[in-house]
Amino acid sequence: MGIPVTQWSISLLGEHVRSLKLQVSDSSVRRILNDAELQPHRQRMWMTSQDDEFRSKRDDVLRVYYDSPAHEHIICVDEKTGMQALERRYPDYPMQAGRPVRREFEYIRHGTVTLMGAYDVRRGKLFGFHAERHDSATFVDLLDWVDTCYPKERGHIIMDNLSAHTTEDVLEWFEAHPRWQRHFTPKHASWLNQIECAFSDLERQVLARGSFASKQDLQQKVHAYMG
Known part of the structure; x- marks a missing residue:
């Protein structure tokens, strides 16, 4: 026009x-x-996946969700990076009748935190640990964490195609732990990984309106939320 x-x-x-x-x-x-x-x-908005194996990967993940035997674990894993420890410079004014909470715009930055997260689909439980880095070695630590939490029965681990998830170290881990089968979501299809829903809840319920005096304070409140 x-x-x-x-x-x-x-x-x-x-x-x-x-x-x-x-x-x-x-x-x-x-x-x-x-x-x-x-x-x-x-x-x-939408995002077009350029993954030539989109349908096969999608169907594989959906089969895990719908068809896995009840005794098999279904664990979704991912990193929630860049969680900001922001402290409000001045305290909020509490809500009153007809008036919402009022918050001062200014804040103090205390750095960022990464959550190496895992989500138990059957139990609806988010768990994990905080890390300074989110490289392949840290991802292997997360796999070890999952393996320790679930010492028995076979299981499925659902993840995306991040480069840290496809290294030789990760491949060797799965070869050494044959009771765990890995499943990749298609590229640009994070909505198939249910941990993204858990991360969204964490963002909305803890991070979005939080005020954190330090990175340690943020970590403690995230752990308290995960229970």
């Missing part, structure tokens, strides 16, 4: 239509959009 606007509002659309010599009010623009079920002020 030749207009330098990337997000339309009712008033902008009304102004543009009237510039075309059409006498239409903003309320009429709103009614027309509602009747046509059009929402120019909104957008939804």
Whole structure:
């Protein structure tokens, strides 16, 4: 349309239509959009996976979720990197009737923390440990952690294709622990890894509105949440 606007509002659309010599009010623009079920002020995003093995990997992961025998473990693993230990410079004002909590915008940075996470699909349980790095050696430590927590029965470990998950050390670990079978999600399909849902809950319930006096404080509160 030749207009330098990337997000339309009712008033902008009304102004543009009237510039075309059409006498239409903003309320009429709103009614027309509602009747046509059009929402120019909104957008939804998606990501196209370029993985040639998308369907086979997807189906493999779904079979684990739906068809694995009840006695087999299903563990999803991943790293939650860059968790910021932000401390609010001034305390919040508590909520009052008709008024939400008020928070000072300024904060103090105390660094970031990485959670090496695992999620037990059958129990709905998030667990793991914090680490300074999230390289292949640390990922092997996470696999050891899972193996220690589940010393009996066979199991499945679901992960993405991060380079730290596909090294020789990781391959050797699975060769040395044949009771665990690994399953890769397709590229750009993190929604198939259920730990992402657990990370989303952690972000919303602990991190998003938290105030942390140090990295240690953040770690303690994450561990308390995981129980």
